[in-house]
Amino acid sequence: MMGHLPILTILVFLPLAGALGIVLDRGREEHARPVALAVAILVLTGAGLTAVAGPVSLVPSAPPGFFLWEDVPWVARFGIRYTLGMDGISCLMALLTSFVTVIALAVSWRGIGERVGLHCLLILVMESGILGVFLAFDLFLFYLFWEVMLVPMFFLIGIWGHGRRIYAAVKFFIFTLAGSLLMLLAIIGIYLIHGSQTGAYTFALHALTSTRLEPAVSSWLYAAFLLAFAIKVPLFPLHTWLPDAHTDAPTAGSVLLAGLLLKTGAYGLIRFAHPLFPEAARASAPLILTAALVGIVYGSWVAFAQTDMKRLVAYSSIGHMGFVVLGIAAWTPVSLSGSLLQMVNHGITTGALFALVGMLDERSGTREIVSFGGLWGKVPLFSAFFLLFAMASAGLPGLNNFTGEFIILAGSFRVAPLAAALAMAGIILSLVYTVRLVQELLFVTDRRPFSPADLSFREGGVLALLAVTAVYLGIHPAPLLDLLNVPLALLTAGTGGTP
């Protein structure tokens, strides 16, 4: 550690420093947006560089599979350490985080009229929190970041949201915090058990995975972790906060929620819940598979019935995240790499869809599907992007979601054939609501006089960036998958997937 530049610390705290800069420059709101965007792009560049420099270990002291590692004592008396690490999985998530943050800042460039500085500041603080979640390898530190990221999202929804914004913000906060609190007890539990077994009280993930647990204890602790992560994913039936939060959040908030916050839950399952409690996780795999399947079908089903576009996209997220959890529950290297890839894909497509809905909302002031129609003729550029991302979301081959879903299903089929087959049927459901949305919005005849402006240069640029990524990941996801090979092989070594 000594002598090396603390790259991960810089990566995590750079956004926070940017936020601090915005606070100090208070009173000149016009600076906030460029500053925030510059910081976010800087972080994205940093994450990109680590990915390029990646899979080789850059730090001698790093554990196998990790290319960056920082570890210093924090609260020595209780064995709490400040441990940040980056392996392929974390690197991919850091890339996604920094990319989606840039997108979120760019799409909210015009839509936010008041308190611009605060808006940018909160997005940056949240980026720090989320990066921390993806890079922390000390359970205490992880938990800290895990809760810190809630606060900015609470304010984003509550201050700039629509409709029942306060209700949605409070519900989001309480739901996720209540779920996490039991995880806190479980973290303390495994800390004490490990400490009493070895005499070394530590929160280090790599040490705690070797704790010997009684089956009953293990399943209780696992249940607490599962609850926290399942709420965040969200896994059916713990999803009820999601439609409200996504619908009433401002555009940037929805993009960040769908693109990043949901991913932290899935990431937590992969990184913490399974490795810490492998037996309990294997035993509960059927339950999780069922919940994921129900989520896929239910999310798609309810999405079909929505009249509000944003709500429709929100419910579609439940379905898409069901696929991710399916791959995690199957727990094979292939299904896991599919899940991680799908997390990225979903972040991009759903983020783009929320952005598109937000642009339409800015122009018309409504998100009701039936208020629109015939947009294809009026705003061709917008419609083309909309069609592209809707098709990507529905899993059209050649676009990104297809790759992810395909790898998940291919990886799960060997261990859970029935679940994989049923999930396949779920893809069809997602096609149904997407086609309906596209048809109602773009192609049926105009239902009310409404002639919006087509995309501005900024909007077009953001969407083009997303579109290029979506197409690229659909055709050539290999670079991302390469990142995942080593860490996933290490993660699944010894656990052969579900029986």
Place this chain on the structure above:
Amino acid sequence: MTVADIWAVMPLLIIAVAAMLVLLLGAVVPGRYGTVVGAVALVGAALWCCQPSPGGVATSLGLILSPFARFFTVLFSLSGFLVLLLSHDYNDRRGIRGEEYPATILFAVFGMAALSAATNLLVLFLGLEGLTFAFYFLVAIDRHRPAAGEAGLKYLLMGAVAAAFTAFGMALVYGAGGTLDIVPAMQSLNAGRGNPLFLAGAGFLLAGIAFKMSLVPAHLWTPDVYEGAPAPVTAFLSTASKGGAVAFLLLLLSAAGKVGNLRIPLWGLSLLSMVAGNLAALMQKNLKRMLAYSAIAQMGYIVLALLAAGQGGEEAVVFYLVAYTAMNLAAFGAVASFSGAQEHESLEDYRGLGFERPFQGGVLSLAMFGLAGVPPTAGFIGKFFIFSSAIRGGEIGLAVIGILTAAVSVYYYLRVVVTLYLRRAEPGSAPCRGTPSERCALAAAGAVIVILGLVPGPLLDMVALLFR
């Protein structure tokens, strides 16, 4: 009394002499130097306790300047100092005049400091009653408002009953053990089924303390008194006075080594306080009442860690007490600094204030997030240690209940933040901006909340030394 005795009790002397001086100054140059002299004396007493080895035992006085006493004297003196900063301009705006106010604050700190230094049950009692007596005045000091008088009367009646319980309990403990020294007197707590006389005494003592700490079911006075008393007094009452009661209990329990036979009553008090405090706080519309119930619940968490006394629980208690003191001083301090001639009572009065008054609103919401246990605040670290020591002490069931009630509590703490930031301000509402001294006090409390949340190590190491 020897010279060594005088050195040992120097912090107490500083505070007591300053209190007298303030009263005398009030007679000569009224309304000018009270707060300054009081503040200087409190900082002086705190600094004296920070010396490497001022120590000493004043056997003839029943006092010892142990690390425990020094730590708590610093805590109480600095809380008193912040309260003085918070009250000076508040009292001006509210028309509370006279040197009695700073002098009484000093007397209260004197009682608390004496209590934490006691080696003898009688001194312990005198310290506890000294501080309570000071609060009888402070609660009712705003004579022009009937609510203050009502609160004062309630506090007086309840306090008198609690004092009777405590004194009677001490008498029984003395009768059982034949000694007033705390350490030998409390040894019987672990002795098997125990002497019934001693157990009755310990029970009465605990009942008296439950009143002071406002643990359910001895909490009924709390919301009314907190609501009626001036906000800075409430800040002091909810922090230092409770801290005194906690120090009292810690002295008794650490003398005994572990909770022993007191486990079941403490368990019940903790459970009831956490559940009833948090549920009642949900229904409050008045911010001060809400904070009163929140304080009841917070004391429940402290008792939860006390159950693990002897297994690291005391350390968690002291750490949380410091965090809690900073958070409640920040919360009530912000309420005080918003108040003009009238206090902002209803939560509705705080709509949109977060943007109108960014600093005070920020400190108030920081305190709320801290009390709710959201990182990175002292409240989170404190709760973390509370629960981990409770689990280590084997109180898993109660810890789970505690964490569930903590989840409930998030709702009402968050409601304050929602009111501050997510609701639109009412046009024409112009709460005070806070004077420099108030802002200093709020900044200090806020800094403690954040710093302890990020760097808890030094304080934890210091606290560990107290129970060697």
